[in-house]
Amino acid sequence: MVKYRRNFIPGGTYFFTVTLADRRSNLLVDHIDALRNAFNATRSERPFAVDAVVVLPDHLHAILTLPPNDSDFAGRWRRIKGHFSSHLLAASIDLKRRPNGDLALWQRRFWEHTIRDESDFAQHVDYIHFNPVKHALVQRVCDWPHSSFHRYVSEGVLPVDWAGGVGGGEGGVFGERPE
Known part of the structure; x- marks a missing residue:
């Protein structure tokens, strides 16, 4: 088996x-405030920018x-997942456990990609913002409430009608490689 190596910069x-x-769960959106609190608690312990x-x-x-001189993104995700899981347990949400007793809420791993340049950054921001449309959760990017898209609009970075309606409207690829 190939040993996966992460890029720590x-x-x-x-x-x-x-x-x-x-993958059939709605826990992240059903408990969005707990997830937001998990991010904020982790940011206060170990700063990072979203x-x-x-x-x-x-x-x-x-x-x-x-931050400069810090490459421990895995530790931050461990804390975010832990804070969120703890909130659900405290709220008496029934969570499955693995045979060893560990919570089975999260997949054990996560996907990470090092952003290489401004173009790579922009492509991934587009992918993030378009994702609710891709998953047919909404027809327009602006209709999904749980997205930094709204911050980008309020800061004047993107127009509220960015990506148009169903299918992207503007014919963009939005972060995925063309087939």
């Missing part, structure tokens, strides 16, 4: 996909930038 910017173990994020029912995508 102090102060790096990374794209992540983090997924629940149960450049872009979208939360879907069973997974999330995010671009995070770490």
